Amino acid sequence: MDPPGGPDPADLLGPAGTLGAVWPLRAATGRPRGHDVSSHQKGVDWPAARARGARFVYIKATESTDYRNPYFSGQYTGARKAGLIRGAYHFALPDKSSGARQADYLVHHGGGWQADGWTLPPALDIEYNPYSKKHKCYGLSKGRMVGWIRSFSDEVKRETGRRPVIYTTTQWWKLCTGNSRAFSSTHALWVARHGTSGPGTLPGGWQFWTFWQYGIKGKLPGDQNLFNGSLSRLRIFARGR
Template identity: 35%
Template structure:
């Protein structure tokens, strides 16, 4: 999307030191409609603004009455558009999912070009503890990613994150919209383990033709290509991986169903010979062949294995393969077929050398025995004792 050559009039003149090639944008709410005043979106676009983020909802009861029309008219004038939800955290944690679903009911899934990913505005704690607020935020964001297939954006500011959120690094994988009004050409150091920001809200006192009163101003790092990439909701992360990786295409074949939400969060798609799973936490990984079939048979991401955290790779012994999941591993060879190993038994197995140990490959899934659980291997057994919590090796 081309950037107009006209400069955006900004009341905070020190912010003019931000590199000129960084796209400038605004974020608005009903405050930009005093006494019902309308926004002249053509004037906004002519002033050099390239994107507009509109407040959609707040908590469980408020919907911005100007949201739908503002977003539509901004889009019609050629602006990239985005929508945000102002979080009102409250217990129980399930209210996060309810707020996320209400937000999406207002905005739609934004799976089209010209729309930024959904945004969570987090600056109220609802008297929740840091741990509770972390759990609430995670539930909201994971509901958004599961429903839309897009990685949501998180808006916050430094003192809220360092003090209220106790500077948790749990969300550094989400794109950051960072608010700091320091009058500089740089936002400075970031909290929460973030190494970079996606958007920077650098002033709340911007002045833009077509808008009555002050308006928040933002920049996208670090050019129009970055803005265009962020605003393309047509291609999912699963699509990108499949389209860019010839090895994956060869292993999986053609898609046989549409992408859809996965149990435990994220998205998945089934192909002729396997699966692709995605979540923000785990990335995109495949499971195919015997391992993929075993995984589906166990329940896929709804099972104790959760989502895959690796593609299928060689195991430690010749001719064997393995895939790593959140809750365990599946091993396969032509001689032994596919079997899972998880929990304490897996930890002990790996400490011995895994498939490269003298136990060899698993020849059974884990199964219950008196007082615990056991897994059988080519050359022995590993048994977990419930009373002691220990794992013992038995060899023939």
Template identity: 45%
Template sequence: MPLFRTPRTPLAPRRRLGRRRALAATGALAAAFGMLIGLSPGAAAAPQDDPVPLGHAYMGMGVDKDQNPPSGIGIAGHGDGVQGIDVSHWQGAINWGAVRGAGIQFAWMKATEGTTYKDPRFNTNYPAAHAAGVIRGAYHFARPNSSSGATQANFFASNGGAWSRDNLTLPGVLDIENNPSGAACYGLSQTAMRNWILDFYNTYKARTTRDVVIYTSPSWWNSCTGGWNGMATRSPLWVAHWTANHSPSLPGGFGAWTVWQYTSSGSVSGVSGNVDRNKFNGSRDRLLALANNTP
């Protein structure tokens, strides 16, 4: 029985390289344009100081930076139990009927990032997963250096992160992980980061009545919050730990996990290329209890 209030890819190499090449191309084009108009090489390269533009981040991008596992790690032995995936526009068109037919019972999908970005595939993925019988939810990729937690929580709740008791909708997720574009902790102290997360949590709960799920890795949480235990009794934990071990390592301050992202290089019928694979800590009945906010 899961404790609800506890207390990419390496995408397939082809898909991961596609992301990285797209990002590198942005910087290369900026540099070429700068040279064309007569800027110095240093000035032309300036856009590369932010190598992951707003909207290009995805769940696990920061985890890849602090774990960097070999491709495929964590897949073997974890295919039992209640299985799920997480996706964003990087996966392209998804056949949700095939996903459900492959035994996937739940999925979280990217809805927003920062305070302005909306994932272009969300409005297709969200209802299509529901129609296929996949218990679905939305996630927000946090950019704590761009605005307050409250501002981002409101943006998320207004653009996909809302919740309804319809037997198929999970509470929203705060994806808080290694900064893909600079200092790992976004330039915030441990105290400031704790306050930012609590600000997001309080605002999201006021908007939706639900406790936001926290997605993070042990390395990032321990470093950037100091292993804070302040969310253990508030938020279900979705831990990212890509390992072949039988259980994940936990961030400091948490005593149990509700969802475990055990690999970034899984495969599922209906999804082109590799996809993050996840396991729920309990039965389908308990997953539905989390979705419906019932005991």
């Protein structure tokens, strides 16, 4: 079932702009390279990153409702000045507060969006609990986890006009949402799978990936990513049309 409001084509633009198209699940030479950073990278040399091939970046802005990346402002501004398309992401802690509350916290602390061709839609980073090996799914049932993600998405949509990109792994999605298909027709997928020639089987009914995090080390600061399309398609995705 689609989240309230139904699908927005701007949030589902595939590599050729075709809704629901099936695309090869492999690392494709020539696709724009990017990275994601957090407070761990501190002061990033953005012109150097661009010279090494970076064309986009996601920057951690917030976590739960009580953490803000202290380097976010400088990282976000610096990326734009260097000519990178950039966006903000939120690290979810579903056991701390509602999805709507955490979404609101993100939007008001760097996770806004505008159709300028330089701003990516906000991203939800939802994965294994780094603070508890025992509670990998934050103590939520599969149904409650799906509801939490839907609440986050609906609030981001209400406040920005865009659905968030969802970052996850296939393994976590299967374990903690029951491989829910509730979001594949309305949300872009940022899938993480490292050290392989492709992202592999996608979770939850997604037919193509929009971003693929393929490594934690490389030429660029932070984690290494690809966009599944051309640079012009990346700009269209950023604009939302």
